[in-house]
Amino acid sequence: MDFGYDERTEELRKQLLDFMDSHVYPAEPVFLEQLAAGDDPWAAHPPIMEDLKAEARRRGLWNLFLPGEHGAGLTNLQYAPLAEIMGRVGRLAPEATNCAAPDTGNMEVLSLFGTEQQKKQWLQPLLDGEIRSAFCMTEPDVASSDATNIGTRIERDGDHYVINGRKWFSSGAMSPRCKILIVMGKTDPDAERHRQQSQILVPKDTPGVQIIRSMNVFGYDDADHGGHAEIVFDNVRVPVENIIAGEGEGFAIAQARLGPGRIHHCMRAIGMAERALELMCRRANERIAFGKPLAEQGVVQHWIAESRVKIEQARLLVLKTAWLMDTVGNQGAHTEIQSIKVGVPEMVTWVIDRAIQAHGGGGVSQEFPLANLYAHARTLHIVDGPDEVHRRSLARRELKKYK
Amino acid sequence: MDFGYDERTEELRKQLLDFMDSHVYPAEPVFLEQLAAGDDPWAAHPPIMEDLKAEARRRGLWNLFLPGEHGAGLTNLQYAPLAEIMGRVGRLAPEATNCAAPDTGNMEVLSLFGTEQQKKQWLQPLLDGEIRSAFCMTEPDVASSDATNIGTRIERDGDHYVINGRKWFSSGAMSPRCKILIVMGKTDPDAERHRQQSQILVPKDTPGVQIIRSMNVFGYDDADHGGHAEIVFDNVRVPVENIIAGEGEGFAIAQARLGPGRIHHCMRAIGMAERALELMCRRANERIAFGKPLAEQGVVQHWIAESRVKIEQARLLVLKTAWLMDTVGNQGAHTEIQSIKVGVPEMVTWVIDRAIQAHGGGGVSQEFPLANLYAHARTLHIVDGPDEVHRRSLARRELKKYK
Amino acid sequence: MDFGYDERTEELRKQLLDFMDSHVYPAEPVFLEQLAAGDDPWAAHPPIMEDLKAEARRRGLWNLFLPGEHGAGLTNLQYAPLAEIMGRVGRLAPEATNCAAPDTGNMEVLSLFGTEQQKKQWLQPLLDGEIRSAFCMTEPDVASSDATNIGTRIERDGDHYVINGRKWFSSGAMSPRCKILIVMGKTDPDAERHRQQSQILVPKDTPGVQIIRSMNVFGYDDADHGGHAEIVFDNVRVPVENIIAGEGEGFAIAQARLGPGRIHHCMRAIGMAERALELMCRRANERIAFGKPLAEQGVVQHWIAESRVKIEQARLLVLKTAWLMDTVGNQGAHTEIQSIKVGVPEMVTWVIDRAIQAHGGGGVSQEFPLANLYAHARTLHIVDGPDEVHRRSLARRELKKYK
Amino acid sequence: MDFGYDERTEELRKQLLDFMDSHVYPAEPVFLEQLAAGDDPWAAHPPIMEDLKAEARRRGLWNLFLPGEHGAGLTNLQYAPLAEIMGRVGRLAPEATNCAAPDTGNMEVLSLFGTEQQKKQWLQPLLDGEIRSAFCMTEPDVASSDATNIGTRIERDGDHYVINGRKWFSSGAMSPRCKILIVMGKTDPDAERHRQQSQILVPKDTPGVQIIRSMNVFGYDDADHGGHAEIVFDNVRVPVENIIAGEGEGFAIAQARLGPGRIHHCMRAIGMAERALELMCRRANERIAFGKPLAEQGVVQHWIAESRVKIEQARLLVLKTAWLMDTVGNQGAHTEIQSIKVGVPEMVTWVIDRAIQAHGGGGVSQEFPLANLYAHARTLHIVDGPDEVHRRSLARRELKKYK
Structure with missing residues (x-):
């Protein structure tokens, strides 16, 4: 039960705290101004965010969340105090360091379960902070904390899967920078409880992906982070290669x-x-x-x-x-x-x-x-x-x- | 200690509940739609609100909050259960029945302390639901729960008062329908603690009244009710007749x-x-x-x-x-x-x-x-x-x- | 919804407050001293309590809790503010005015459901504050908040009922002044849910009534109020006349x-x-x-x-x-x-x-x-x-x- | 920040858990029985406690709380999980292992600040579990969480100190096994805030030490641990050698x-x-x-x-x-x-x-x-x-x- 911060953690903490002081805190008012200046909040992407990202990457404060070869390779214990620091300015620091949800989870999933092709096509641009992504899990009609309730269907049809369902609170999906969705649905409703579900990659521009609206959180639309989309999947077809780790692994x-x-x-x-x-x-x-x-x-x-x-x-x-x-x-x-x-x-x-x-x-x-x-x-x-x-x-x- | 609802209360409750069921609840989605359809949220005034007002007035459900001759003449005990019912749809029912803050307080003040001229010019259109009003009390720079902290000055200059100060959370003032402000300030900072303050009527279009921004409440701009304005009063001049009840009465x-x-x-x-x-x-x-x-x-x-x-x-x-x-x-x-x-x-x-x-x-x-x-x-x-x-x-x- | 104190209530409140000031508060330290002076806490009955009772009765502050002819005939609303006053010195005032649980409930039950004989034998001395009583309901072995769980049996055997079971938290039963127990048990476990139970009068000195111990409340034994007895009923026989209101009425x-x-x-x-x-x-x-x-x-x-x-x-x-x-x-x-x-x-x-x-x-x-x-x-x-x-x-x- | 249990801690935990299972839990009902059997609760010292002490000492589970040479020499981190285990049966386990307050604090003070003579006379029998002790700090008349409020006086008079004051919640002092009191009082009320107080050893049988009563805690007298005494010190004289660490060190x-x-x-x-x-x-x-x-x-x-x-x-x-x-x-x-x-x-x-x-x-x-x-x-x-x-x-x- 040793929670001490080791040398690498201390070093990264120091660097991150320095970056917060020199760049992130000063960026807070600028970000709000740039945001307010835009016409369409949903398209808005304040330039200062890209400046922050460039600076963070230059400093090696990048993908800190991700264990393994694709990321900084930190343990959870090493990452914890860094994530805490980022949380102080949750609107800027996580994205600036490419450590923002839901991309973090999506990158983790792709790095663990993705095929080479999936990694090349989607993981790499995510790791580079070039695109963003969303995770489509929660559904309005059921208590989705119980995965067996999920209503979205993913059905095989030849070389494709056909997806039908309604999701909401797909955070980030309203942003034009969001290019890829990971969708949870049922491939086999008759399988054993925890083998019914699969996860599949759906490019946001696939026909049949209908963005209905963005869900607010209290009165916040969170447009600067791509909001929280309600999405209808209406006979959305993607190639079978888009499944992650195979049917039943969801x-x-x-x-x-x-x-x-x-x-x-x-x-x-x-x-x-x-x-x-x-x-x-x-x-x-x-x-x-x-x-x-x-x-x-x-x-x-x-x-x-x-x-x-x-x-x-x-x-x-x-x-x-x-x-x-x-x-x-x-x-x-x-x-x-x-x-x-x-x-x-x-x-x-x-x-x-x-x-x-x-x-x-x-x-x-x-x-x-x-x-x-x-x-x-x-x-x-x-x-x-x-x-x-x-x-x-x-x-x-x-x-x-x-x- | 008799809290029973008397006959008049029961009658009004019945009428109000009926109005809620037949008009107010059904208006909720319509209101949101009309609001969403507008271009400028600050100018928005969904037509259904005027329909509701007309209907409420027709039914005698109007100015229920106001004791005395100018209003419905109810006691607090009679009004209480009616206000409770209105609170269920606070976004519509109070305004529909002309019982919405801060107009209620402003009407009460004018009916109690206003001159005939003040009543004619400002109370009457408020009673008729033709204009709206704001109350400028809270200040960003001081703990205004202690009235002696108030920093806004109201200084006599010949036939005028000159007002300087900064207020915020002046609810309703962002709306173009808001025509009149009641401003609390100090006329005599050297007087006895509770005789330093005065209240004065300031038409919103008076030169020097600068609407700075609207304060949000957990992300809500409350534009449909005129928001919560931050206002700077910069050498704002109004005639001495605008004072309410005299200097030191604030x-x-x-x-x-x-x-x-x-x-x-x-x-x-x-x-x-x-x-x-x-x-x-x-x-x-x-x-x-x-x-x-x-x-x-x-x-x-x-x-x-x-x-x-x-x-x-x-x-x-x-x-x-x-x-x-x-x-x-x-x-x-x-x-x-x-x-x-x-x-x-x-x-x-x-x-x-x-x-x-x-x-x-x-x-x-x-x-x-x-x-x-x-x-x-x-x-x-x-x-x-x-x-x-x-x-x-x-x-x-x-x-x-x-x- | 009129909660006002009527004339009689106001009069009784005044009298009771006066009695509290003149007698009850001053008796608090005396009571504790007399209690401490005794050898056997379970037999202790500080003389000042009888003084208080005499004084209260003299003042007409007696059996205030009991509606109907046997008591003061107050409504619940009239009694409420009086009980509140008594609660301030719960160790003395309720008993001083013969308004102490569980006698209150037992008197109420006897006055409502008792036969003439039961009233004469048990209700009258309770009304006179000459004896005390206990109510044997809760059982250690079951969740007795659900009456169908009750395990105590009351079985008819000729002209007698035979009672077997274990009760605890029978408040007051440890006191030698406690003479009568009202016991809840099942006469017919096969009857409809709420017709299985009966209540029966059991004189405390009936053979088979075994006082096991007194339950403490935190570290208090509450000996001055007869404690909270655990009682085993071991083939306790009482005449059939002792049933209250008949079988199945429990x-x-x-x-x-x-x-x-x-x-x-x-x-x-x-x-x-x-x-x-x-x-x-x-x-x-x-x-x-x-x-x-x-x-x-x-x-x-x-x-x-x-x-x-x-x-x-x-x-x-x-x-x-x-x-x-x-x-x-x-x-x-x-x-x-x-x-x-x-x-x-x-x-x-x-x-x-x-x-x-x-x-x-x-x-x-x-x-x-x-x-x-x-x-x-x-x-x-x-x-x-x-x-x-x-x-x-x-x-x-x-x-x-x-x- | 390493909270892990080291080898010695794990070993002691194992031994202590074993002792709890084999001796302490089984002793709980026995202890209560032996306690109930005694005539004078204040003199009661159930024999099983001495059995437990002997067994614990035999097993090396003794004075675990005390760092340094006189005790087990554990760090706080090593002792913490052991104290947690003792706390599960707080009435038996701490005393059984000679780790019960207030003796622990008193032993700690004597081991840190005591003279050789003080250690020989008082620390040694405490370490051996032969006597018990009390700490007289809290006073009924002042908020003694602020040490400058302390009212007890310790005044030099030739070769003696004379102590006058009233203390309460001197835990353990009611027991005949309690032989020594450490008393906090003021030697110099005019000194700097934190130099006014001294601590001094007072044998309980010194003339002038008057045990007034024991304070209950929610009805519990805690007699088995010597209660919580209220003590008056009335011109109590002790030799100057009894001061601990010198005047002003309190x-x-x-x-x-x-x-x-x-x-x-x-x-x-x-x-x-x-x-x-x-x-x-x-x-x-x-x-x-x-x-x-x-x-x-x-x-x-x-x-x-x-x-x-x-x-x-x-x-x-x-x-x-x-x-x-x-x-x-x-x-x-x-x-x-x-x-x-x-x-x-x-x-x-x-x-x-x-x-x-x-x-x-x-x-x-x-x-x-x-x-x-x-x-x-x-x-x-x-x-x-x-x-x-x-x-x-x-x-x-x-x-x-x-x-």
């Missing part, structure tokens, strides 16, 4: 993807909480109410102290989870992955909510990044399986010990 | 306004919570997860039961507060007004948050009204004085009993 | 008893919370820490304000419930009875816990009544059905509205 | 003692929570309500999952704190010590409370150890400084980062 691929996906979310969420706490402290030091700074008011002190205690605990559990994933594998870390999946969102929404309160009206508005952080943190209670599903599973495992 | 006017304003917010918030609970129940009955409806899952049942218990308690305290305001006056109901000001937001954000969770991804999006309800409910912890200010004051009063 | 009698029982608990709990809040305020005014009274420290103010808000809301819901029971009957008030059954304990444990914290070490000890109050308040989450059972039932009712 | 000694004291409490509290969770799971698996085991009811699953998540997080923070104390010293671990001081009690009271609820009436009684565990866990919010003091200090440190 569930296994999803599992392989979700472990790292969940911990990445949690790592970044720790950074969100740290940012909110920093803002709360700064505000408390500056703002005067009833004759003294908020910093001297007991209730605000209570929020700050509790935030520190909650964040420290959550970070340690995330680090332990990362360490376990590295040492005993995702399966062996299952309990811990579920634990952070419910514990971290609870912590981070609480911290941000208190930071909002300390900022008064400014806190709920665009004046500070807090309301936006809150909206995203709130979704962590839902994405990749709602809290309740993970708690149920955690409880069952615990109960089994005493049967 | 604090007293604010107090007179805030009591009813706070209870109206709370009444509507009860309706928001009831709507959220209804949606949560409907969802729970319909949605299947892990082989049974959410309705049969213990955690969801817990949320529903707790929601019912919390709502019932909150409603009773709001009704008691209304009854006290009617019988012993706003001053005598001070403790209760503060109690609902902290208790109701806590309840309503909790209930809506749980309803969101029961809806999964749809809950945070535009698919259901819940995320929007949440954003507005969340602001209730801040507007008209943050929770902490009211708790402090409540505690002091309680502590004094045992000194 | 469930219906329990229902008739539980409505008033639950609201009485809640009424007194409001008084417990008020007492705790008063103590918290007094302590906060007096205690200095870090250079200023606790009363000026924001976190303590937060506790006090929240306590006031929570208590007010809970009291109103209790009053509404009482009013409903009076106007539409216990069945019509079912939702509200369940609502207070979960809402009030949550409130009162929170308030007392915060009061304890404000008292530091003294708070958890016998120096203040708070730890004792907490222990009793905590049991309210469990007695008469745990929170979870009531929440489940509340949710089902709510869900049914939208099916 | 505050520094207290600090040296409190760091380890707090972490020991927290370590054991983790064990308490684990025990409660185990009991909750066992109960949930066995108990049937409404036709299915509690284990299948969503709300109970929620409690269990949340317990697991909270415990894991708390344990990691305790381990990190231990590791920091070992590597950078108590001062460097100050923030973390305060963090666990507020975070762990919050966790453990929550877990135990939910376990109580899952046990119904049995949960609040002596039938299960839960109510007793709760009472002790609840005091952790208060002892060694209430939560509020630590939160305030944590917040100040955090706020300073951004000044």
Whole structure:
């Protein structure tokens, strides 16, 4: 149980913190200005983002998330503190370093399960930050946290698969830069529970791919990250070569993807909480109410102290989870992955909510990044399986010990 | 302590419920469509709103909030259950019945303190729903829950007052239909604490009134209600007749306004919570997860039961507060007004948050009204004085009993 | 929905408050001293209790809980504020006025369902405060919140019933003053769900009644109120005349008893919370820490304000419930009875816990009544059905509205 | 940041777990029986305790808490998992292994600051488990979390010090086995804030030492551990040699003692929570309500999952704190010590409370150890400084980062 940051981690942390200070924080207002200046928010891609990407790549801060030969080759434990730092400016830093979801998960899947052809065609431009991608999993009509509910069909027809179904919250898919979709659907509804599903590559411009609308998160359209598309697949035909790892492998691929996906979310969420706490402290030091700074008011002190205690605990559990994933594998870390999946969102929404309160009206508005952080943190209670599903599973495992 | 609904209340409830069913609920999707169809969201005023207003007025469901001769003449206790009903569709029902903030407060102020000329020029068109108005109180630079902090100056210069300052969260002011601003500022910074402030009428088109931007609330611009403007007053000159009730009366006017304003917010918030609970129940009955409806899952049942218990308690305290305001006056109901000001937001954000969770991804999006309800409910912890200010004051009063 | 205190209530409140001030509060230390002076805590009956009873009876503050001819004839709404006052000194005031559980429920059952003979023999001495009684319902081996689980058997054998079973938490039964037990058991396990149970009178000195031990509540033995007995009924024979209202009526009698029982608990709990809040305020005014009274420290103010808000809301819901029971009957008030059954304990444990914290070490000890109050308040989450059972039932009712 | 259990820790854990299984758990009912059989609870010392001590010592499970030559010489990180195991049976295991507070702190103080004579006379019999001791710090009349408030005087008079003052919650002092008191008092009220206090050894049989009473904790007298004494020191004279480390060193000694004291409490509290969770799971698996085991009811699953998540997080923070104390010293671990001081009690009271609820009436009684565990866990919010003091200090440190 050694969570210490090793030499490489310390070195990368130093470099990343330096990049944050010199480039990312200063880019925040510029990004918002460039975004506001555009006509069509959905087409908008503020030039500063490409500047950041170039700079990050030049500095070797690129694809840090990806283990193995295609990426930086870091362990989860090495990546964790870096993802935390990125989470502080979640709107810029992950994309700037090519570590933004859902591309991260898609690259991981392709690097693990892709054919040479799939890697060449889709993984490489993703690794180079030239295109973006989406993952089409969640469906509006069913509780898709239970994969057996999935309604989308992927049916073989000669040399093609034909896809029919409706997906939503396909994050990133609204952007013109998004070129490729990974779609989860059923190839064999009669197979054993976890062999019914497959995943398949669908170029976004394939006929029959209909972008219906973008789902907002609270009032945010997240246009700068390609929004969250609702997509209808209406007799969409792709060549059989587009299947990933073969028919029936969809569930296994999803599992392989979700472990790292969940911990990445949690790592970044720790950074969100740290940012909110920093803002709360700064505000408390500056703002005067009833004759003294908020910093001297007991209730605000209570929020700050509790935030520190909650964040420290959550970070340690995330680090332990990362360490376990590295040492005993995702399966062996299952309990811990579920634990952070419910514990971290609870912590981070609480911290941000208190930071909002300390900022008064400014806190709920665009004046500070807090309301936006809150909206995203709130979704962590839902994405990749709602809290309740993970708690149920955690409880069952615990109960089994005493049967 | 009789909170029963009297005959007139029952009659109006019946009429209002009928109007909701026949016109307001069906108008919800139409409103969103018309809104989406417009080019400039800030100029948008979906025609259906005027239809609703005409219908409501025809039915006598008009200016229900306003006591006295200019309005429906209801007591707070009579109005409470009506405001609750309106709160269920807060985006349409209050405006449809000309009971929407901040016009309600502004009409109340003008009807209580306005000169004949002020009433004729501004109150009458407001009462007729022909124009809208804004209240410029909160300032970005100070904790304006403490009125002595206000930085905006109103200085006499011959037959005019000259206004300089910066306000934000002036709700409604972005709309072209908003014609008049009531501005709070200091006429005499050296006077006794509560005699420094004055309120003054400023037509929005007065030179020097600069609309800077609109403040979002969790990503929502609330354009359909005129947003929440940041406004700079740069040497704005208005005739001395525009002062309301005289110099030094600003604090007293604010107090007179805030009591009813706070209870109206709370009444509507009860309706928001009831709507959220209804949606949560409907969802729970319909949605299947892990082989049974959410309705049969213990955690969801817990949320529903707790929601019912919390709502019932909150409603009773709001009704008691209304009854006290009617019988012993706003001053005598001070403790209760503060109690609902902290208790109701806590309840309503909790209930809506749980309803969101029961809806999964749809809950945070535009698919259901819940995320929007949440954003507005969340602001209730801040507007008209943050929770902490009211708790402090409540505690002091309680502590004094045992000194 | 008129919760006002009518003339009789106001008069009784005045008299009861006067009795509390002149006799009950002064008796608190005396009671503890007399209790400590005795050798056998289980036999102890401090003489001051009989003084208090005599005085209360002299003042007409007697059997206030009991509607109808045998008692004071008050409605639930009239009794509610009186029970609240008694709850402030729950160890003395209820017994002093002959309004202490479980005698209250037992008297209610006998007055409603008892034969003339049963009334003469048991109700009369209970009404006169000459003996005490116990109610044997809960069983250690089953979840007795579900009456169909009850394992105790009551079998007819000629002119007698023979009782076998094990009960616990039979409050009061350890006291030598306790003479009569009302026992719930099954006469016909094969009957329809709610016709299996009967209730029967068992004099405590009947052969076969074995008092096993007394159950503590946290570390309190509650010896001054006869503790909470575990009792084995081993072939206990009583005449058939001892059955109450006939075979199969047990469930219906329990229902008739539980409505008033639950609201009485809640009424007194409001008084417990008020007492705790008063103590918290007094302590906060007096205690200095870090250079200023606790009363000026924001976190303590937060506790006090929240306590006031929570208590007010809970009291109103209790009053509404009482009013409903009076106007539409216990069945019509079912939702509200369940609502207070979960809402009030949550409130009162929170308030007392915060009061304890404000008292530091003294708070958890016998120096203040708070730890004792907490222990009793905590049991309210469990007695008469745990929170979870009531929440489940509340949710089902709510869900049914939208099916 | 390496929290792994090293070889020695693993070995000791194995031995201790074995001792728990073979001796401690089986001793629980025996201990209670022997305790109940005694006449005078204050003199009671169940023989099984001496058996356990002998066995533990034989096994080398002795003085594990004490670093340095006098004890087992473990680091905090090595001791942490052992203390956790002891905490599962806090009434027996710590004393059995001579690791029970307050002796632990007293031994630590004597080993660090004692003279040879003091060590010979008092440390040695404590190390041998022959006598017990108490620490007289807290005073009823002041907020003693602020050491400058202490009212007890220690005045030099020739070759003696004369002690006057009132202390309470001197845990253990009621036992006849308690022979020595370490008393904190002021030698120089005019000195600099943290040089006013001294600590001094006072044999319990010194004239003028008056044991007034024992303070209960939620009804528990804790007689088996010598209770929590209120003691008046009335002109108590002891030789000047009894001072520990010299005049003015009292505050520094207290600090040296409190760091380890707090972490020991927290370590054991983790064990308490684990025990409660185990009991909750066992109960949930066995108990049937409404036709299915509690284990299948969503709300109970929620409690269990949340317990697991909270415990894991708390344990990691305790381990990190231990590791920091070992590597950078108590001062460097100050923030973390305060963090666990507020975070762990919050966790453990929550877990135990939910376990109580899952046990119904049995949960609040002596039938299960839960109510007793709760009472002790609840005091952790208060002892060694209430939560509020630590939160305030944590917040100040955090706020300073951004000044």
